[in-house]
Amino acid sequence: MHVEAISELMGFVFPNEQHVTWTVMIVLYPYITGLVAGAFIVSSLYHLFGQETLKPVARFALVSSFAFLLFATLPLLLHLGLPMRAFNIMITPSSTSAMAGFGIVYLTYMALVVVEVWFSMREEIVNRALAEKGFLGFIFKALALFDLRVDDRTRALDHRVVKFLAGLGIPIACFLHGYVGFLFGSIKANPWWSTPLMFIIFLLSAIVSGIAVLILLFYVISWLRRVEVDGPCVQTMANYLWGFMIIDVALELMQVLSIAYQQMAEWEALSVLIHDKLFWSHVVLQLLICSLIPFLLLGLNSLVRLGQRTRNVLIFSSSVLLLIQVLAMRWNVVIGGQLMSKSFRGYTSYMPGMWDREGLLVAAIVFTVPFLLLRFFDFLVPLFPSDSAIGKGRL
């Protein structure tokens, strides 16, 4: 196998670049982190900016953000040979380390989301505490901190806290995800990564993937509960999705086009990377299939008067394609950047294994766990408001 891998080298590759060391797990990490930031933005659109049509999905978005956040660092820990060392960046943080900065931003954001989730779910927790008896009842009473009052004043306070945290959370969410792009963008030896645009591209693609996954979940849950999909809610999300994906894809193209148009020295090498090594995953999958088609479909959905059924097809398929688009983008950034040698004269290859320690199966499991956790959260307390169609339906 070692020999096979070697035979796929092209040109001159430095010895430490033949083997791609950041693999599927490092692709998955910014992907899941992106879902966190995107879902949080949707939640804030309701809580902070009063986008009423998003009310049915607002709390679900917040809890999704929490579920993804809990597992965002898992791929990183699985990638490390000695995962316990990861905590050193928080025990002895260096002021000049971007990764240590991430530890602090991640912890802050986690604390913020936990507080916001608790305040936004408090009434539901109290209701369960009152409804349940025995041990489960005790657990819910403990979760409600043994104070079961709910009235307009408590609701007003909870709402104020949630609104404040939603506002505070936006810059932190931007920081959390932008930082991932910042890490890649700071690697100045690698022209495929080294651009200040990386920060903003990662952030926007995060928002795109976050909205897309919420739309997808909203549809799937509505279908599972056999209720009508809330048209205005998905339409609002689809409009935001369209807007954010346009800016995101425009910036992704701008990053490549600016290097190509300036004919900078690295373009000679990058053009081979794009046209040869990443042709299918970048040009065909990321740009042609998963960017162009959703752009047209969502444009049609936003600009043309259509029946709800047609809209559902357009929005659902666009969301699926955009989720793949962002995954492909993560792949092309993380893996693509390692395929090109720093010699600018050679390329290596990478094909993920199915059963490896960091293979596709492990990636699939890691990616599935947050969704199972969401299902468990919904078992604890209803994630959708009881006055919405999706909240009334049960599995």
Add this chain to the structure above:
Amino acid sequence: MAGEAQQSGGHSGPEKTGILSFPYSRRFFLLFMLAILAGLGVRQYLKPSGFGEIGFFRTAALDEEAAREPTLQGKGACEVCHKAEFDAHEKDVHLTVQCEDCHGPAAEHVQARTDGLAPDKGKMFRELAQANCLACHRRLQARPKLFPTIDAAEHFTRMGVTDSSVKCQGCHSPHEPLFLDRKVSQARLHPLIHACTDCHLDPAIRSKALPDGHVVTFQCKDCHADVLADYKTKPHKDLECSTCHVFHQDSEFSGRIFKNGNPKFCLMCHQQQPFRGKGSIPQLASFEAHRNEMASDDADRQKRCVDCHAEEKIHTMHRPAKSVVVGEGGAR
């Protein structure tokens, strides 16, 4: 749903609710503060003592590092007892490879021998497997073209080796890989030779003619055209010049090129071996027996392989005058 919750009578007026107005909010923020304090406490507890006092490390680490006994001894320590191996090693192309690179750290070994302990104490690593040699000599795209590398399967096929589990030492000596008959530093300096694939990616480029205006390159045939023409008529013709005249790169521009008449060098390919197929390469069961058999006097008994076989099998050793032509019509 909210109606089921406990209502705390009639405070729904315009009264201002502060962040700590209710027991639950007070408890929550108390809990939150406790969590932060616990986190800081845990961090303080886990932080190694002395960390950050004089730099981004534990102060005690300085003394700990300074107190560590060196495990590597350097090749000078080996020379004291293993003079023969040391001299052979110093002469040949592995001279820059430290003894401990292959044999492992020698601290315990040296200590055990100094203390006069039994031979089984402080034993060095001796049983080099294929993988040990291939750690440096496996053919990889990234390795410099002039560094000797092999694809093990291809090498065995070429050498007629039928048992692929054989160790490299079956033919090669790690102490004197080329059995050089003089020191590397005494071998002639030679300019760097260019290969087409140094610049071009496609190996097929080697069979193409140089286009007009191509940058000047430096290859064997440019200076040694007559030797090469003779060589191409002999049985060894399919081997590259550098198979025997190994090039040992010294710098970006030059290296040493060997004219090696040591019979052991020829016997690396031509020694009969249990792991080599009979009909693959002409082989000798015993070089000494062969030489004695063929010799007619004492002078013959000192001859090397090339003294008898070069003219017929390799190429004429006595180069005609003006073999090396530099200038117009010569080196390109």
